[in-house]
Amino acid sequence: MPKFFPARWGFPLLMAGWLTLWSGSALSARGQARPAATPTATKATRPGLTTLRIGGLVATPRTLTAAELAALPRREQALTDQEGRRRVYRGVALADVLALAGAPAGASIHGPVLAQAVLATGADGYQAVFALPEIDPAFATQPILLADQLDGQPLPAKNGPYQLVVPLEKRPTRWVRQLTDLRVVNVQ
Ligand SMILES: Nc1nc2c(c(=O)[nH]1)N[C@H]1C(S)=C(S)[C@@H](COP(=O)(O)O)O[C@H]1N2
Ligand SMILES: [Mo]
Numbered sequence: 001m002p003k004f005f006p007a008r009w010g011f012p013l014l015m016a017g018w019l020t021l022w023s024g025s026a027l028s029a030r031g032q033a034r035p036a037a038t039p040t041a042t043k044a045t046r047p048g049l050t051t052l053r054i055g056g057l058v059a060t061p062r063t064l065t066a067a068e069l070a071a072l073p074r075r076e077q078a079l080t081d082q083e084g085r086r087r088v089y090r091g092v093a094l095a096d097v098l099a100l101a102g103a104p105a106g107a108s109i110h111g112p113v114l115a116q117a118v119l120a121t122g123a124d125g126y127q128a129v130f131a132l133p134e135i136d137p138a139f140a141t142q143p144i145l146l147a148d149q150l151d152g153q154p155l156p157a158k159n160g161p162y163q164l165v166v167p168l169e170k171r172p173t174r175w176v177r178q179l180t181d182l183r184v185v186n187v188q
Helices: 009-031 068-069 095-101 111-115
Strands: 052-056 062-064 076-079 086-093 116-122 127-131 144-152 163-165 179-186
Touching: 009 127, 052 095, 062 068, 086 095, 095 144, 095 163, 095 179, 111 116
Parallel strands: 052 179
Antiparallel strands: 052 062, 076 086, 086 144, 116 127, 116 179, 144 163
C-alpha cells in the first residue's frame, strides 16, 4: 500500500479495484457474445435426435431425416488442416441436400434468384451465408459438403452430427458446426 493512503483505506480500495475489474470483464464478455440463436435454431444435438431443417424460398420446406440423408450419394474431401495434418471429411453434397427441398438449382439460378443466398445456422446460433452459385455444381468447381464423418469416424460432438466443409477456402470460418438450419433467403 503506498504511504499516501492511510492503512484503513486498504480494504475499500481493494474492493473498488475488484469491482472495476469485474465490471470490465463482464462488459467485454457481453461485447464478444455470439449472436443469439434464431427462433428456428435448436439446442438439441444428441445423436439421432438432431434434425436438419430446410426452409425459406424452397418448393417444400421440410425437416430432413437421417434416412433421407443416408440415401444421398457419398462425397469426400481430403484436405490439410491448419496444423498441416491430412484430414478426410465424408458426407453428402450440400447441393443434393438442398435439392431434397426443391431449392433453386442449375438453370433456375439466374435473374432475381442470383440475389438469394443460403443462410446456414448452427445449434449455437452461429450463422454463415453462401450464394447459390457457390453451392450448385453447374457453377462451383468443388462441392461444399454437409459432412458427417472425419477420418472415418462420426464427427466429434462439438462439430457434429453435421458440419459444412467448404473446400478451397483458406480459413474454416464458414464451416458451420452442429448445423441445424439451412434457409434460402432474399438478400434484399
Ligand atoms: N456452430 C459454429 N460453427 C462454427 C463456429 C462457431 O462458433 N459455431 N466457429 C467457426 C470458426 S470461426 C472456425 S475457425 C471454425 C473451426 O473451429 P474449430 O477449429 O474449433 O473446429 O468453425 C467455424 N464454425
Ligand atoms: Mo475462426
